[in-house]
Structure formats: structure tokens, C-alpha cells
Amino acid sequence: MQDRQYEIFSLTLRYWYVFLIGYIFFQCLRSTMYRRQNKDVRRQGGGNIAFMIVLLIFSALGLLSIRETTTIDLDVIVLAVLAAAIFLFQYFLLRLVFKGLDTFLMLIVDVLVVIGLIMLQRLSPLQAMSQVEWFGLGCIALVASIIVTTLIGDGRRLLYPLMTIGIGLLILPLAFGRVIGGAKNWVSIPFLGRKFGFQPSEFVKIILVFVFAIEFSLKRSFKERLPVFIFAVISVLILVLSRDLGGALLYYGLFIFIYPIATSDVFLTAAAGGAGVGGAILSYYLFSHVKVRVAAWKNPWANFEDKGYQIAHALIAIGSGGLVGAGLGLGIPYIIPASRTDLIFAAICEEMGILVGLMVIGFYAMIAIRGANIAMNAGNPLDSLLAMGATISLSLQSFIIIGGVIKLIPLTGVTMPFVSYGGSSMVTSFAMIGIIEGVAIKTYRASLDDAGDGEGEDE
Amino acid sequence: MDRFKNNIKIALTVLVIMFFLLAGYMGYALFFYGDRWFSSPYNTRVRMSSDQPKIIAGDMMDRNKVLLATTKEGSYKDSKTGEVKHGYYREYSKNTQYAAHVVGYHNEYGRAGAEALYVKYLMGYNNNIFERIYQKAFLPQERGNDVILTIDMQLEEYISSLLGNRKGSVVLLNPKTGEILAMVSMPSFDPNNVSNLEGDNLVDRSTQGLYPPGSIFKVVTAASVLEYMEDVQNWTYNCAGIQAVGDEDISCYNGESHGEVDLTGAMIYSCNGAFAMLGNEVGWKGLLEKSEKFGFNKNFLFSDIMIYDSKLNIDKNTSAAELGWTAIGQGKTLVTPFHMAMVASAVANDGVMMEPKLLKSVIGRRGSVQKEMEPKIYSNVMTEEVARTLKEMMIRVVNEGTGRGASVEGLTIGGKTGTAEVKSTKESEISPHAWFIGFAPAEDPTLAIAVLVENSGTGGRVAAPIAGKILRRARELGY
Incomplete structure (x- = not known):
């Protein structure tokens, strides 16, 4: 009967989770949409949302703590306490130290981390533990990124060092890399007796955001910009060659968005767009792995055992959940390939439901809206482009992976920001948020300076 | 800066449209294809396990309530290896072979036909939350729902005898309601034993056979x-x-x-x-x-x-x-x-x-x-x-x-x-x-x-x- 008791708990509690996440979702949505009536909103607190997130952590992990044992599994409770502590510490400390922080942006990101963490605990408790570590590390990266962003100045001196580091990082896995998930984009280095694996292409994203923002905030001729263009092309090519198609698409997308925003240069954007389409078609005919991906996307069922396997399993899982999901622990999301990393969205849809899946998409959309607003209000082109670059990177990445999982576009391997298991992804995503928040803080400080004693207008 | 702001607004609009596309496509795909994904034979979630199944499948009957398929507990022959096992299994009535392609089968290795398509009902996935909790709390064994098909076994048997051992297919419909009164594909098979089948017996010629008209x-x-x-x-x-x-x-x-x-x-x-x-x-x-x-x-x-x-x-x-x-x-x-x-x-x-x-x-x-x-x-x-x-x-x-x-x-x-x-x-x-x-x-x-x-x-x-x-x-x- 033990099993059945758990099943009844889980079946009932799924409505509670949908309610909690829905409550957080609509509070965040309201603050995002009615920003104009209340100009001071960025300084406004998150209300009881922080409490709701803690409630979500404890009620979901609490349920999972009685899943396999007759008594409460203390490891899971420890995990919950740790996660809640990191969240509260990060949230309240940052608000205290950095005035002008967009608190809702932080809450949206944290709720995504929590949803991912719950799913990871259900799929693989060991990995959930390291995910909490990555969460902590991500918070440190967040602070570092905020500080760098506020102190960057005009950043010209950084341009060439950054590009050099970027190319170096990208070449690293080609030289000593391991192949994971069909792509050679993984490096592991021994440190303090442990092996740390990481994905350099993740960190290069941050470099790209900085390089593009610094370069395109300057008024320069095509010839002067040539080194940066070459850097961009080489980065994309290296990823295509190492079979990291999702990463390549992401780098390319970042350029194709950020360049016209900065320069309004229709001609060169169209040329880059044409080159991208041409390159995509060319790579379809040149590389067999691209062809395989496209075939699997067109009809994943035709070749289920082999190529269509990933997408078909993801679709079955999404179709099996229903609106509120099968209930935590009652589905079998672990049979989805890469269920902890790239395809975690399918696992969320199966056990937590389509409604939560749709809300996750909504949370990413809100990150985009808030990020773009911070970019719009920023005081100078560099800040504006930094915030927008980070926003675009996060948005495109979530679009590429969710779109791939639901068969809207061909599935390419990128992680789901804040949700997927993985340190590189977590640290990079938080660094991106740090850039956006850094710009928000800078803008706020500037507005204080302008108005003397803090009654300044943002716009 | 104004041109800048304008550009950012355009970019934001594009991004928001992309997210709406994601949500919209997901809703659309689930609405039209969700049930098909769910009842896919590859979906192992709804496969009835033979020992200690969470839920056992309900009965399947023809329009006159003639039993076609039921779940039993006891000894049965594994449909692939042929070894005798003990546990829960699907048993098909003798005359089910006349409607084998309609009824299909459900065993450890897969599902087909109505057994696959209506697995949502047979395995009780359409039950509301109260029914599910009641069954879990008070019943010794959870059981899915019974499914009644529109076919008539008397017709199925008669048509099968007419076709004999010729390869072919017959479909009989009620044009006013669309009800399928009979659907036969020959050669047929015994759903109780789908292993070691020669040739294309498993192919449902009625719905999957593509012929010049x-x-x-x-x-x-x-x-x-x-x-x-x-x-x-x-x-x-x-x-x-x-x-x-x-x-x-x-x-x-x-x-x-x-x-x-x-x-x-x-x-x-x-x-x-x-x-x-x-x-x-x-x-x-x-x-x-x-x-x-x-x-x-x-x-x-x-x-x-x-x-x-x-x-x-x-x-x-x-x-x-x-x-x-x-x-x-x-x-x-x-x-x-x-x-x-x-x-x-x-x-x-x-x-x-x-x-x-x-x-x-x-x-x-x-x-x-x-x-x-x-x-x-x-x-x-x-x-x-x-x-x-x-x-x-x-x-x-x-x-x-x-x-x-x-x-x-x-x-x-x-x-x-x-x-x-x-x-x-x-x-x-x-x-x-x-x-x-x-x-x-x-x-x-x-x-x-x-x-x-x-x-x-x-x-x-x-x-x-x-x-x-x-x-x-x-x-x-x-x-």
C-alpha cells in the first residue's frame, strides 16, 4: 500500500504545484505588463513571491523525499534547505547591496532553477545535489558579472584580449575534447583530485555578447570592424565543424539580432542573413549529421529506433502528461533520451503538466521583455547593447531547445537555460542575467546622480 | 538613442512572436496529435506489466457485447520467446481472429489496433481524479474501463469465410453515422499468438494497404x-x-x-x-x-x-x-x-x-x-x-x-x-x-x-x- 499512498499524494499535489507556479507566473506577468503605470517598479519588491518559491521547493522536494522510503529521506530535505537558503541569500543580499536591481527578473530566473531542480531530484538525486552546487556557483557568477558590467567603462581595451580568449576556448575541445551527445565540445581538466568537465562554447557566449556590444557601440567603418566580423565567422565555423549545431545557430542568431539593432545597417544584415541561409543549405548537403537531424525532424516516427528516437520519445512524453501532468514520480520521464539536460522540457511536461510547460515558455518570454526594457532605458549604447545581447542570447537559446523538443524546428543540442543539468550552462546563464542586472543597476545609479537625491525619472 | 530604442522594440517584438509561436505550436500539436502520441505503440508508459501491474486493462466487446478481449491472471505463453510465464495477460476470444486487425493486440512487446488506439480508456487514463483516488485507496486491483466497438462479430465471421484464404479486405460502413460495422483484412492472425508470423499477416490491408483504385x-x-x-x-x-x-x-x-x-x-x-x-x-x-x-x-x-x-x-x-x-x-x-x-x-x-x-x-x-x-x-x-x-x-x-x-x-x-x-x-x-x-x-x-x-x-x-x-x-x- 505504500506505493499507493504516494500515488494518491502525488496525484493530489500536482494541482498545488500548478497553482503555486501559476500564482508566481501571474504575479510576474502583472508586474511585467503594467510597468508603465508604475515607473518605480524596478525598485519594487517581489511581494510574497519569494515565499511562494520557498513553498514550492519544500512541497515538491518534500513529496519526493517520501517516494522511495517509508520514512522521510533526509538527503532530500537537506537539498531543499540548501536550495532555499541559496535562493533567499542571493535574493535578499542582492537587493540589499545592489539598489536598482530588477527583482522580478531574479524571481523569474529562480523559479526556473527550482522547477529544473525538482525535475532533477525526481530523475536523478545525485545530479540534483550537484545542480544545487551549480546554483550557488551561478549566484557567484551573477555577482561577478554585475560588478564587471558596472565597471567596464567603454571596454575598448578589452576587445582584442576577449577575442583571443574566445578563439582559444573554442579551439580547446578540438585539441583535447571529448565527444558528448554527438558534438565535440567538451573539455575536462583535473583539479584538486577531481575532474571538472566544462563546455567552453558556453562561456564564449558571454565573450560574444561583450565583443559585439563593445564593437557595435562604436561608430566605425566596415574595414575597421573586419576583425570582429572574422572573429564571429570563425566562432560559428568552429562550432559547425565540431558538430555543435545548436551552439552555431545561437552565435549566428546573436549576431543577426544585435548587429542591426546597433547599426540599422540593412544591407550588411541582409547579406549576413543570406549567408546564413546559404550556409545552412550548404551544410545540409555537406554534412551527414545535419541531414540526419532534418530527417528526424520531418518525420521522427519513420525511423523510430534510430534517428527519430529522441524527438519521438519527447513527443510521447509531452502527449502523456495532460494538462496537470502525470504527477511527480508517477511517469517514466527517465526513458526520454537526455532527459536531464537538453530534453528536460519534455520531462517537465510529462510529470508537471502542459500548463507548467506553457508557463515555462512564458517565463522565458518575460525575461526577454524585462531584459529589452532594461536595454531600452540604459544610458549609453554600450550598456544598451550589453543588456540586449544577453537577453537575445537567453531567449534564442530557450527558443532553439524548446522548439526542438516540440518539433517546431529541428532538434539541435543546446541546454535549457537555468533548467537543464550542467555547471557550464548554469554559470553562463547566470552571468547573462548578471549583465542585464548590471546595466539596470548602472542606469539606476545614473538616474540618482542626475536628480541629486533619488527622485529621478528613468526615462 | 531613439533609433536604438526603436530597433530594440522591433527585436523584442520578434522575440515575443517567437515565444508565442512556441506556445501556439505546442497547443496546436497537442490538440491535434496529443492523443496519437500518447497511444503510440512506442509509449511504454501505458504498457500493462504482467507482474503487479498498477492498473489492468478493461474488456473489449463488439456492438452486441460479445467479448473480444479481457485481462486474466494465470499462466500464459510469452508471445515472443514462447516460454510459459505467470502473471496478468490479455486474453482474446477465439473468434477475435475474424477481427484481428480491428482489435489488435497488447502484450509486453507492443500494441496494435484498437488495443493501441483506445489504450487511454482501456487503461483508465480518462478517469477523473476522484475515481482514480478511490480505486487506489479502496480497490484491491485498479482496473481500466470497458470499450465497446461498433463492429458486429457475426458479420466479421461471415466476411472472413467469404474471403477464405484469398488476400483482400472488406469494409462495411453505415453511411448515415459513419459507424464501422465490419472491417476484415485477410490473411488474419490470432492475437493470442503474434510471434512467428510469416509474411504480412499483421498488415491491416483495410487501412494501411495502398492500392491503385x-x-x-x-x-x-x-x-x-x-x-x-x-x-x-x-x-x-x-x-x-x-x-x-x-x-x-x-x-x-x-x-x-x-x-x-x-x-x-x-x-x-x-x-x-x-x-x-x-x-x-x-x-x-x-x-x-x-x-x-x-x-x-x-x-x-x-x-x-x-x-x-x-x-x-x-x-x-x-x-x-x-x-x-x-x-x-x-x-x-x-x-x-x-x-x-x-x-x-x-x-x-x-x-x-x-x-x-x-x-x-x-x-x-x-x-x-x-x-x-x-x-x-x-x-x-x-x-x-x-x-x-x-x-x-x-x-x-x-x-x-x-x-x-x-x-x-x-x-x-x-x-x-x-x-x-x-x-x-x-x-x-x-x-x-x-x-x-x-x-x-x-x-x-x-x-x-x-x-x-x-x-x-x-x-x-x-x-x-x-x-x-x-x-x-x-x-x-x-x-
Whole structure:
């Protein structure tokens, strides 16, 4: 009967989770949409949302703590306490130290981390533990990124060092890399007796955001910009060659968005767009792995055992959940390939439901809206482009992976920001948020300076 | 900075549209395909495990509550390895073999047929939360719901005996409601033992077999002619047994010449030359448009049954000869017997094609009806007038034309025969597929049928008599 008791708990509690996440979702949505009536909103607190997130952590992990044992599994409770502590510490400390922080942006990101963490605990408790570590590390990266962003100045001196580091990082896995998930984009280095694996292409994203923002905030001729263009092309090519198609698409997308925003240069954007389409078609005919991906996307069922396997399993899982999901622990999301990393969205849809899946998409959309607003209000082109670059990177990445999982576009391997298991992804995503928040803080400080004693207008 | 802000706004709009696309596509895909993904045979979530299953599958019955499949506990033979195991298993009644493709099977290795498609009901996934919690809390073993199909096992058995060991398929529908009264595919199999099957027994020819339609396609051609060609009444054709169309010659069956015929005459004698000319006169556009109304080239997304899509390949580049061949059903066209039964039902039901229904009802624990069949219109294929005219023609086909073999004492039947030529190799002559589609009683049809017998001869000689017998038997049973 033990099993059945758990099943009844889980079946009932799924409505509670949908309610909690829905409550957080609509509070965040309201603050995002009615920003104009209340100009001071960025300084406004998150209300009881922080409490709701803690409630979500404890009620979901609490349920999972009685899943396999007759008594409460203390490891899971420890995990919950740790996660809640990191969240509260990060949230309240940052608000205290950095005035002008967009608190809702932080809450949206944290709720995504929590949803991912719950799913990871259900799929693989060991990995959930390291995910909490990555969460902590991500918070440190967040602070570092905020500080760098506020102190960057005009950043010209950084341009060439950054590009050099970027190319170096990208070449690293080609030289000593391991192949994971069909792509050679993984490096592991021994440190303090442990092996740390990481994905350099993740960190290069941050470099790209900085390089593009610094370069395109300057008024320069095509010839002067040539080194940066070459850097961009080489980065994309290296990823295509190492079979990291999702990463390549992401780098390319970042350029194709950020360049016209900065320069309004229709001609060169169209040329880059044409080159991208041409390159995509060319790579379809040149590389067999691209062809395989496209075939699997067109009809994943035709070749289920082999190529269509990933997408078909993801679709079955999404179709099996229903609106509120099968209930935590009652589905079998672990049979989805890469269920902890790239395809975690399918696992969320199966056990937590389509409604939560749709809300996750909504949370990413809100990150985009808030990020773009911070970019719009920023005081100078560099800040504006930094915030927008980070926003675009996060948005495109979530679009590429969710779109791939639901068969809207061909599935390419990128992680789901804040949700997927993985340190590189977590640290990079938080660094991106740090850039956006850094710009928000800078803008706020500037507005204080302008108005003397803090009654300044943002716009 | 203003230009900047503007650009950011545009970029944000693009991003937000992308997210709406994600959510919108997800909703759309789940709404239309969600149930299919769920009931996919690859979905191991809903596979009943033999030892200590969480939930056991409910019973499956025909429309007269004859038991077809049930879940039992005891010793059974593993369907792949053949070793004897103990636990829960699906047991199929002896006569289920007459409807094996309809019922399908459900074992450790997979699912098929209704056992796959209705797994949501059979395994209780449609139960509400209170029912599920009640079962978990108070019942010793959770059990899914019972499913009642629209088929009649008496008809299934009779049709199976008529086909004997010939390869083929028969589909019998109620054209007014779309209910599937019988669906047989031969050769069949025993769902209790699906291992070590030779050949293509598991293939459901009715819904998955793609065949050239032959002359039964002339019904579709005639419908488009009646709808789109002016002055059809005065159209005549002088048949000399062979007709040059474009750069090819199209001849009538056995080179027979039918003399001067009008549209009705061409239909009665199944005159190829006349229809090839008609196809070219009405043009590819008219023919394609009407065919698509009939469901050709459409992705059939019926809730109750999965049917392979019928294909009709004509466009503005199609040559006159190719169009001629298509109009008489010998082009690149491929159809399933099930779809052809739907074509017959559209003519019978005054031009309205109903959505096929196989699920009569779902019965929950303690006999509560959870879901009941509701007829639904699939497509308005043609006007009532056109349907009436076609009906008259098809009655005359059976009374005085190629379909005489189908006629039965005391029952007016309308129909059309088809003899689909198959490419013969040099060494051996392969007999054509025999087709018949039709309806009865002609005054107010309650039955629509499609009969296909593979490589057996002409439709008039082979398929029509089978159809006549089945229709008579169905009438005797009160359908």
C-alpha cells in the first residue's frame, strides 16, 4: 500500500504545484505588463513571491523525499534547505547591496532553477545535489558579472584580449575534447583530485555578447570592424565543424539580432542573413549529421529506433502528461533520451503538466521583455547593447531547445537555460542575467546622480 | 538613442512572436496529435506489466457485447520467446481472429489496433481524479474501463469465410453515422499468438494497404464532371475500344467497343476511353479539387481510427495521357480500401461524408457510460443533386452493367466495379486486383461497402458477388 499512498499524494499535489507556479507566473506577468503605470517598479519588491518559491521547493522536494522510503529521506530535505537558503541569500543580499536591481527578473530566473531542480531530484538525486552546487556557483557568477558590467567603462581595451580568449576556448575541445551527445565540445581538466568537465562554447557566449556590444557601440567603418566580423565567422565555423549545431545557430542568431539593432545597417544584415541561409543549405548537403537531424525532424516516427528516437520519445512524453501532468514520480520521464539536460522540457511536461510547460515558455518570454526594457532605458549604447545581447542570447537559446523538443524546428543540442543539468550552462546563464542586472543597476545609479537625491525619472 | 530604442522594440517584438509561436505550436500539436502520441505503440508508459501491474486493462466487446478481449491472471505463453510465464495477460476470444486487425493486440512487446488506439480508456487514463483516488485507496486491483466497438462479430465471421484464404479486405460502413460495422483484412492472425508470423499477416490491408483504385475511381471522376462540366446531359462519346489520349493509347477492358455512350452509359460499361476524355475535359484542377473533397491527399486525423493517406498526384504539369490514366484510376493514384468505402458512403449519404467511428461507447466501473459515439460530418463532398445522379448511375451499373454480379433478390444495390491492373513482369502475368464499392438498399442506403481482392481477376466477376452476399447478410441482421 505504500506505493499507493504516494500515488494518491502525488496525484493530489500536482494541482498545488500548478497553482503555486501559476500564482508566481501571474504575479510576474502583472508586474511585467503594467510597468508603465508604475515607473518605480524596478525598485519594487517581489511581494510574497519569494515565499511562494520557498513553498514550492519544500512541497515538491518534500513529496519526493517520501517516494522511495517509508520514512522521510533526509538527503532530500537537506537539498531543499540548501536550495532555499541559496535562493533567499542571493535574493535578499542582492537587493540589499545592489539598489536598482530588477527583482522580478531574479524571481523569474529562480523559479526556473527550482522547477529544473525538482525535475532533477525526481530523475536523478545525485545530479540534483550537484545542480544545487551549480546554483550557488551561478549566484557567484551573477555577482561577478554585475560588478564587471558596472565597471567596464567603454571596454575598448578589452576587445582584442576577449577575442583571443574566445578563439582559444573554442579551439580547446578540438585539441583535447571529448565527444558528448554527438558534438565535440567538451573539455575536462583535473583539479584538486577531481575532474571538472566544462563546455567552453558556453562561456564564449558571454565573450560574444561583450565583443559585439563593445564593437557595435562604436561608430566605425566596415574595414575597421573586419576583425570582429572574422572573429564571429570563425566562432560559428568552429562550432559547425565540431558538430555543435545548436551552439552555431545561437552565435549566428546573436549576431543577426544585435548587429542591426546597433547599426540599422540593412544591407550588411541582409547579406549576413543570406549567408546564413546559404550556409545552412550548404551544410545540409555537406554534412551527414545535419541531414540526419532534418530527417528526424520531418518525420521522427519513420525511423523510430534510430534517428527519430529522441524527438519521438519527447513527443510521447509531452502527449502523456495532460494538462496537470502525470504527477511527480508517477511517469517514466527517465526513458526520454537526455532527459536531464537538453530534453528536460519534455520531462517537465510529462510529470508537471502542459500548463507548467506553457508557463515555462512564458517565463522565458518575460525575461526577454524585462531584459529589452532594461536595454531600452540604459544610458549609453554600450550598456544598451550589453543588456540586449544577453537577453537575445537567453531567449534564442530557450527558443532553439524548446522548439526542438516540440518539433517546431529541428532538434539541435543546446541546454535549457537555468533548467537543464550542467555547471557550464548554469554559470553562463547566470552571468547573462548578471549583465542585464548590471546595466539596470548602472542606469539606476545614473538616474540618482542626475536628480541629486533619488527622485529621478528613468526615462 | 531613439533609433536604438526603436530597433530594440522591433527585436523584442520578434522575440515575443517567437515565444508565442512556441506556445501556439505546442497547443496546436497537442490538440491535434496529443492523443496519437500518447497511444503510440512506442509509449511504454501505458504498457500493462504482467507482474503487479498498477492498473489492468478493461474488456473489449463488439456492438452486441460479445467479448473480444479481457485481462486474466494465470499462466500464459510469452508471445515472443514462447516460454510459459505467470502473471496478468490479455486474453482474446477465439473468434477475435475474424477481427484481428480491428482489435489488435497488447502484450509486453507492443500494441496494435484498437488495443493501441483506445489504450487511454482501456487503461483508465480518462478517469477523473476522484475515481482514480478511490480505486487506489479502496480497490484491491485498479482496473481500466470497458470499450465497446461498433463492429458486429457475426458479420466479421461471415466476411472472413467469404474471403477464405484469398488476400483482400472488406469494409462495411453505415453511411448515415459513419459507424464501422465490419472491417476484415485477410490473411488474419490470432492475437493470442503474434510471434512467428510469416509474411504480412499483421498488415491491416483495410487501412494501411495502398492500392491503385482502377475503375472505382470513375465515381470520383464522374462527380467532378457532374459538378464542373457544363452541358453534361448532351455529352456523348463514340467508343471504338481504343482512344488516343495525348501521346498514349488508352483501351477499354479486353479492347471491347461500347459504341455511342453518354456519361451514364460510360459508367455502366466502365468505358475507359470515355472517362479518359472526360478527365481531360474537366481538367486537372477540377479533378484534383473534387478528389480532395473526397479526402485524397488529406491527412486523416480521425479520433477513432488511423488510416493511411490516399495519394493523387496531378498538377498543372500533368500530361494529357497521365490525366487520362488518372481519370480511369490507373495513374499514380493509391488508395486504401477503407477510404474507398468512405467514397461509397458519401454517394450513399447524399454527398455528405461522415467521420468514421469505431468506438461505440466506453463503460466505466459500475456501468457508467463515460463516452458515447456521436456522428460527425467529415466533409460535404458534393451537392445532393450530384450525389443523386451518381446513385442512379451506380444502381444501373449493378442492374445492367459490369456490376451485375452483385445483384441480390429483393435488395436494390448500387455500385461500381474496378479492375486495377498491376504491373506484370515479363515472366509471369499477374492478375489484376478486383474492386467493388457500393451501397444498399438503394432507396435509403444504410450500408456502404468496399471490397478488394488482391490479384484475383475482374471486379465484376470476383468482388461484386462477395459484396452482394455481404450486403444481403447485413440486411438480414437488421442493418
